[in-house]
Amino acid sequence: GRLVAATHNKGKVRELKDLFEPLGLEVVSAIDLDLPEPEETENSFTGNALLKARAAAEKTGAPALSDDSGLSVTLLDGAPGIYSARWAGEPRDFGVAMARVEQELQAAGNSDRSAKFVCALAVVWPDGHEEVFEGEVHGELVWPPRGDKGFGYDPIFVADGEVMTFGEMDPDRKHAMSHRADAFSKLKAALLS
Numbered sequence: 001g002r003l004v005a006a007t008h009n010k011g012k013v014r015e016l017k018d019l020f021e022p023l024g025l026e027v028v029s030a031i032d033l034d035l036p037e038p039e040e041t042e043n044s045f046t047g048n049a050l051l052k053a054r055a056a057a058e059k060t061g062a063p064a065l066s067d068d069s070g071l072s073v074t075l076l077d078g079a080p081g082i083y084s085a086r087w088a089g090e091p092r093d094f095g096v097a098m099a100r101v102e103q104e105l106q107a108a109g110n111s112d113r114s115a116k117f118v119c120a121l122a123v124v125w126p127d128g129h130e131e132v133f134e135g136e137v138h139g140e141l142v143w144p145p146r147g148d149k150g151f152g153y154d155p156i157f158v159a160d161g162e163v164m165t166f167g168e169m170d171p172d173r174k175h176a177m178s179h180r181a182d183a184f185s186k187l188k189a190a191l192l193s
């Protein structure tokens with residue numbers, strides 16, 4: 001079947017295709033379809049994921065998949081969290097966003113560099129049925145940023161037990177442990193078993 005990926009983030013589109021296409025699903029992105037970007041007015045990852053998938057399912061009449069995700073830093077009480085994209089400004093600059101994370105960590109005393117990535121994947125069908133799954137990966141923040149393979153905050157994130165940042169890893173290695181892959185495996189277990 002055909003699945004509309006309700007995201008305008010090219011890094012996410014690439015990773016969602018890596019995850020869903022092996023299941024025999026054709027993934028068409030909101031960028032390809034020129035869909036509008038709904039304003040993210042909810043206060044949780046799952047709320048914003050559902051909002052984005054609902055909007056795309058309504059517009060297209062096809063099943064829609066969305067991803068709301070972000071970086072939550074322990075010492076910053078979970079910031080930037082659902083504001084992870086917004087910290088990059090407009091137009092987006094993740095060099096700026098990563099520097100802000102580092103600056104706020106230093107300002108808070110730098111006593112704990114742990115963080116997690118969180119991903120909520122929502123699927124909404126045209127008949128109104130909805131499912132949402134949340135995944136996470138725990139790790140540590142490094143400075144300066146390293147690697148240009150991923151997107152967003154990947155160059156400053158090292159998952160627990162790893163040496164390379166997500167920005168230095170090949171996609172397959174990131175998919176073996178990422179927050180997005182964790183949410184995907186829950187989705188697969190619930191919907192495709």
Ligand code: ITT
Pocket residue numbers: 006007008009012037040052067068069070071084085094117150151152153154166178180
């Ligand atoms: P859509 O809403 O169109 O999907 P977005 O980029 O605005 O795109 P979010 O609101 O979910 O998406 O923002 C999440 C931000 O968190 C995203 O822009 C990334 O910078 C960051 N992020 C999410 N997953 C990430 C990952 O796997 N690696 C690095 N950064 C990630």
